[in-house]
Amino acid sequence: MNCKNCDHPLSEMDNFCQSCGAKVIRNRLALRNLIESFSEQFLNYDNKFLQTFIMLFKKPEDVIGTYIDGTRKKYVNVVSYFAIAITYAGLFAFINQKYFPGVYDRLFGAVNQNEAQVQFTSDMLYLIFEYQAFIFFLMVPVLALMSRLVFLKNKKYNYTEHIVITMYAYAQASLFVTTISFIAQFDKQLFFLNSILGLPLQILYFAYILKRMYNLNFVQIFLKTLLFLLILGMFYVLFVIVLLIYLFAFTDFFQQVIEAEKAKKGVSYIISSAINWTS
Template sequence: MINCKNCNTSLSAESDYCNVCGGKVIRNRLTLKNLFEHISETFFNYDNKLLRTFLTLFKKPDDVIGGYIRGTRKKYVNVISYFALAITLAGLQIFIIQKFQTDLTFYDTTTEIGQKQQALFDKIFKLTSDYQSLIMMLYIPFYALFARIVFFKINKLNYTELLVVFLYAQAQMSISIAMITIIVVPLNIISFTAMGFFIMPLQILYFTYCLKHVYGLNNTQMLIRTLIFIGILGFIMLLFIIAGAIFAAKSGMFDEMFEAQKAAAEAARQAQ
């Protein structure tokens, strides 16, 4: 008889897995060889949960998302763990961008106005980078609410179930974008700024793809609801932009830039 090293359950000497906790019975001492085998099995084997979850979310998202909602919780990585992985990779992505993409200059810094505009951009970029994980989480309830409104005549999913849909979908996009960034930015293939123009459209397309599969709609039905979703999302984003501009103005973020513009205008009048 042997005992499970995870839960201390008594097992037969021939057991390979614990019949209580499911843990694998380890008989060999840890070596570099079996450590490498364990890492390979965990991250690169098609049969492992992580890789299977990632691939299936592209091929058959309903199998992962719908399965989790219907109660299948062992076949794929659960939604909270997958979203946590996305947040971790997003942090690594920001580190890579800050380390390798140092030239984030978008304004003419030879002028005082350009320097103020660039300083404002740097503040906003740092703020969004520092709180990216929080921003990612804040998006989800709004996405679920918009979807609930758009699909109001189809009662297949409640609000909580829609949260699961968008947690998986947002995590999948974040993981994919982070992996691409980690590869292409250090190699200087494309800047993250250029990638930014494609991220939102791709994200909306993927959300549409997931919702289409989860709800089982045809292309025409999904197109109509996607346009409504984009309209609502665009309106809300406009409100956020306005609120952000008001906050920036109230906090004095624009003051230096406005003063520089006034000084430049005054210098131009005196030159005439």
């Protein structure tokens, strides 16, 4: 009998291949095997995904540092972890659009925005959902560049290694925020709180990772965070300008907002005229 993965010869007593380490499977595939495999990979405490998720909160320098140093088996590798985060966020977006259409219109309307603001915010959010995979890939090199600029004088990690740091940090933050966002859409107060604290918490988590990776004290990371926010602000302004140019040139978004505002003013005028006439 030979290994089904690498074709290495096996004895009848082997439970694992001595060449590639794969488990020897002798039985036909059954539903029980699938359930056991799922449980082994994702539900038990020792699985790599759960360990990676926990340790990225407890000791992110161990997960990221060991990967940069060459260890690949202890935790989920950065590409796979990033792919899991993208898939999870995509599933969340699909469920929202498929089974909860208009939920954000109602939630934004509940925080005292006028109709035009609700339309603008909701359209922006759905635009982000539609292109979120592209945004994920676009943000990684940009955030890595910003963090590298912050630590420009520190040569401990180069730009490529900052990409690894950013991918782990961005994936972890995405997994956490996506879960909270899904829960928050069923509660208006939690949704409002999440919309306010979501971005600051992600920035704080990113700062926490860099603090652990560079072994900084509180004052050092505070100053580095201020510098990071300054650079982030400049990149954000540039992003908004590019986005507005795109919306203006390739969509009818602004026309819809203008028409919604005109309709609102028309309704207000009719109501005001009716009140004056009756009085």
